[in-house]
Amino acid sequence: MTARRPLAMPIVAGLALLQLLLHFAGNESYGLFRDELYYLDCADHLAFGYVDHPPLSVAVLAATKAVLGDSQVAIRLWPALLGAALVLLAGLLAAELGGDLFAQTVAALAALFAPAYAALTGFYSMNAFELVLWALAFLVLARFLRTGDPRLWLLLGLVLGLGLLNKLSALFLMAGIGSGLLLTAQRRALRGRWLWLGLGIALLLFLPHVLWQVAHGWPTLEFIRNAQAYKIAPMAPQDFLASQFIAMGPANLPVWIAGLLFLFFAPAGRRARLFAWIWLVTLAILVSTRSKPYYLAPAFLPLLAAGGVALERWLDRRALRVVQTALVALVVAGGLVVQPLARPLLAPPDLMVHLERLGLAVPPGERQEEGPLPQHFADRIGWEEMVEVVARVYATLPPPERAACGILASNYGEAGAINYYGPRHGLPRAVSGHNNYFLWGPGNLSPQVFIAIGYELDDLAPYAETVELAATHVSPYAMPYESNLPIYVARGLKVPLAEAWLRAKKFI
Numbered sequence: 001m002t003a004r005r006p007l008a009m010p011i012v013a014g015l016a017l018l019q020l021l022l023h024f025a026g027n028e029s030y031g032l033f034r035d036e037l038y039y040l041d042c043a044d045h046l047a048f049g050y051v052d053h054p055p056l057s058v059a060v061l062a063a064t065k066a067v068l069g070d071s072q073v074a075i076r077l078w079p080a081l082l083g084a085a086l087v088l089l090a091g092l093l094a095a096e097l098g099g100d101l102f103a104q105t106v107a108a109l110a111a112l113f114a115p116a117y118a119a120l121t122g123f124y125s126m127n128a129f130e131l132v133l134w135a136l137a138f139l140v141l142a143r144f145l146r147t148g149d150p151r152l153w154l155l156l157g158l159v160l161g162l163g164l165l166n167k168l169s170a171l172f173l174m175a176g177i178g179s180g181l182l183l184t185a186q187r188r189a190l191r192g193r194w195l196w197l198g199l200g201i202a203l204l205l206f207l208p209h210v211l212w213q214v215a216h217g218w219p220t221l222e223f224i225r226n227a228q229a230y231k232i233a234p235m236a237p238q239d240f241l242a243s244q245f246i247a248m249g250p251a252n253l254p255v256w257i258a259g260l261l262f263l264f265f266a267p268a269g270r271r272a273r274l275f276a277w278i279w280l281v282t283l284a285i286l287v288s289t290r291s292k293p294y295y296l297a298p299a300f301l302p303l304l305a306a307g308g309v310a311l312e313r314w315l316d317r318r319a320l321r322v323v324q325t326a327l328v329a330l331v332v333a334g335g336l337v338v339q340p341l342a343r344p345l346l347a348p349p350d351l352m353v354h355l356e357r358l359g360l361a362v363p364p365g366e367r368q369e370e371g372p373l374p375q376h377f378a379d380r381i382g383w384e385e386m387v388e389v390v391a392r393v394y395a396t397l398p399p400p401e402r403a404a405c406g407i408l409a410s411n412y413g414e415a416g417a418i419n420y421y422g423p424r425h426g427l428p429r430a431v432s433g434h435n436n437y438f439l440w441g442p443g444n445l446s447p448q449v450f451i452a453i454g455y456e457l458d459d460l461a462p463y464a465e466t467v468e469l470a471a472t473h474v475s476p477y478a479m480p481y482e483s484n485l486p487i488y489v490a491r492g493l494k495v496p497l498a499e500a501w502l503r504a505k506k507f508i
Helices: 009-026 034-042 055-067 077-095 102-112 115-120 125-146 152-166 170-185 185-191 193-216 219-229 237-247 250-265 268-288 293-314 317-342 348-359 382-396 399-404 411-427 436-440 496-504
Strands: 406-409 430-432 448-454 464-473 485-493
Touching: 009 077, 009 102, 034 055, 034 411, 055 077, 055 125, 055 152, 055 464, 077 102, 077 115, 077 125, 077 293, 102 115, 102 250, 102 293, 102 317, 115 125, 115 185, 115 237, 115 293, 115 485, 125 152, 125 170, 125 268, 125 293, 152 170, 152 193, 170 185, 170 268, 170 293, 185 193, 185 268, 193 219, 237 250, 237 268, 237 293, 250 268, 250 317, 293 317, 317 348, 382 411, 382 448, 382 464, 382 485, 406 411, 411 430, 411 436, 430 436
Parallel strands: 406 430, 406 448
Antiparallel strands: 448 485, 464 485
16 A cells, blocks of 8 residues: 555545535435434434434434524435535545545545435435444544554544444444454554554443443344344345445446455555455444345445555556546446436436336335335335324314324334424324334323324224224325325223333334
8 A cells, every 4th residue: 555645636526516416406306204204303302322323413413403493404414414525535535545536536436426325315314424434434544554653543433432322333343443453464553552542432432322221221232133033124145245236336336346356455455455354344244133235335435445546556557548437437427327216316206217227126125015116215205295184183183182182103204204294283292102202201192082193903902992094194105104004093092001102112
């Protein structure tokens, strides 16, 4: 690995700006994503932890709401900036690995057009933060591999600590770093105090969340067990790996494959081989734990950067310059073709036509039935219309019942939608037994009368004296379990509310 090259700022910064423009081009084409609705409610209940995620991204959202409000544009500002930062960091990483103009351009283009990166930075969630925190960790590691400055372990510890406070998958990154150190010449860093001081910083930052888990009986472990058993779609190792062809984009395949080969086999890539081991160890962990395919996306960034460096070196001959140009054209053209798979640039009917023409299918990450659209689009559709249906049901109740009525939702998307769109219709806040809503309790749920969303009659009959189907919400482009959605009015609990609430618990 050679010295760090100057950053090709006009090109890399220009591509980062293009990422911002592409984000805002489709930002309001669809509605809020299911998880965004949930995160907004989490932001009203600040804590050191939640059933299904650590607190960092929620704390940032709470601050954003306080300053900018909760409009869709305001909520999406952070993922837009993080997506642009990811493109910039790809170019910086290629420069740190010794890449010049071509390498930095290819790395930044590949990051810009990778469908997984575009999709995960298209809405607010911990995943957008995860991509950038992993990228920052890779940049610090690359600087250490180039300079040998042991004090960089302190900075890495800070980044990893923030990563743990954002998403527990940072543990995979830490496992990859540890394994990579043991398997490369950098194992000598294990004998120094700086690495262990950095690890101490990371664990100290993570400690408040661990204490929250202890105080609440380790709910995230229950959530993970249930998700693996009942939610995440099982996938054979070869299918998991094949799914990365779509996740990272077909046109990016030669880039990251070149990066993997360069790091593992080229003498010039030996010093940075740690990154290849991080990718391989992360892959092994995800396959063995039956995780979703997109969880591997953050580990690809060093391969894209190293791929740019490798191709720059291997094609650095006058006769091969035309191949460099063709490769850039391939990444751009191929990336543009698959952008509608990741970004909300097309209306649902047009998107369905485009998907059919491409012959590419986004691999399902969950066991639920798939609808006509990929889940990351389908989960942005129909929420406001669902709330309008509930409001019409609520308006039909006699005034005394309306005054006492509560709303029970079967999942956090439905509850979050009621709480976001409901105030403009005069609806009471919804409660749910799903994930952190369970910990927040039944709130204003009334034993006398409540509206139940998304439950089946057999779910409610054992608990209520009467259950009446009041309406059905239909949304053909939403996920199937959110279309033909039954909305019941239930009256008279047969069991105490506290007991019924315990049975409503659903960590998944």
